[in-house]
Amino acid sequence: MRVRLGVLLAAVAAAIPAFTQPVEQIIERLSSEWMNAVGQKDEATLNRLMADEFLAFLPESGKSINRAEWLRQARLMESAECEYKNTQVRNYGDFAIASGRLTCTGDIRGIGLQDDSVVADTWVRRDNQWKVSTRVVSTSPSFTGIWRPLLIGAAIPSVLWAIAAIRRRMRMDSSLLSSANQPRY
Numbered sequence: 001m002r003v004r005l006g007v008l009l010a011a012v013a014a015a016i017p018a019f020t021q022p023v024e025q026i027i028e029r030l031s032s033e034w035m036n037a038v039g040q041k042d043e044a045t046l047n048r049l050m051a052d053e054f055l056a057f058l059p060e061s062g063k064s065i066n067r068a069e070w071l072r073q074a075r076l077m078e079s080a081e082c083e084y085k086n087t088q089v090r091n092y093g094d095f096a097i098a099s100g101r102l103t104c105t106g107d108i109r110g111i112g113l114q115d116d117s118v119v120a121d122t123w124v125r126r127d128n129q130w131k132v133s134t135r136v137v138s139t140s141p142s143f144t145g146i147w148r149p150l151l152i153g154a155a156i157p158s159v160l161w162a163i164a165a166i167r168r169r170m171r172m173d174s175s176l177l178s179s180a181n182q183p184r185y
Contacts, residue, residue, distance in 0.1 A: 022091075023089070023096055024089040024091060024096075027123050027130065028087055028089060028098065030123070030130055030132075031084055031121065031132075032084060033049065034046070034049045034050070034132060035080075035083075035102070036082070038074045038077060038080050038082065039077070039079065039080035039081055039106070041075065046071060048129075048131075049131060049132060050067055051067075051124060051126075051131040051132060052067065053133055054066065054067035054132060054133055054134070055067075055133075055134055055135075056070050056134075056136075057134070057136045057137070059136065059137075059138055060139070076108050077106045077107070077113075078106070078107045078108065078109070078110075079107045080104055080106035080107075081104065082103065082104040083102070083104075084100050085100060085101040085103065086101050087099070088100060093125075094124060094125045094126075095122060095123060095124045096123045097121070097122055097123070098120070098121045099118075099119065099120040099121070100118075101119075102115075102116075102137075103115065103117075104117075115139055116139070117137050117138060117139040118137070118138045118139075119135055119137045120135070120136045120137075121135050122134040122135075
């Protein structure tokens with residue numbers, strides 16, 4: 001009887017994983033994997049982690065973008081590094097909500113971008129796999145690499161205008177001087 005009970009307990013113990021991570025840690029890890037996949041252009045990971053019905057809501061503009069558009073925009077990033085800060089995950093069984101601050105730096109077609117966002121992602125568990133289905137993002141992007149072209153683009157016309165204005169002024173002054181030196185009849 002003891003041998004049978006021991007074998008039964010051993011079989012049950014083998015069926016249960018030796019270490020199960022809390023959902024909160026799993027979601028934090030998957031969130032980081034998701035953002036790293038953007039920078040590495042890892043299509044397989046992006047497809048594995050994003051639900052087909054994924055939507056991102058952008059409250060500032062009142063718009064939402066679907067999975068295909070989000071992936072298209074992510075592909076525009078020539079380089080990207082993202083980091084989550086102050087992440088909190090709430091587990092509700094078959095879905096969890098991860099919220100926190102997301103900072104990203106990257107490059108889009110030669111223009112530097114820094115993004116500091118507050119995000120809330122809804123993760124759903126289907127067939128024992130977690131996928132992100134919704135993101136609400138409040139963002140404040142700033143372009144870092146665009147200032148030099150803008151400065152040059154604004155400076156050249158300003159300098160040309162200043163040169164033209166100085167020449168005009170010099171012509172006026174010289175014409176006044178020449179008319180003052182001429183004898184009057």
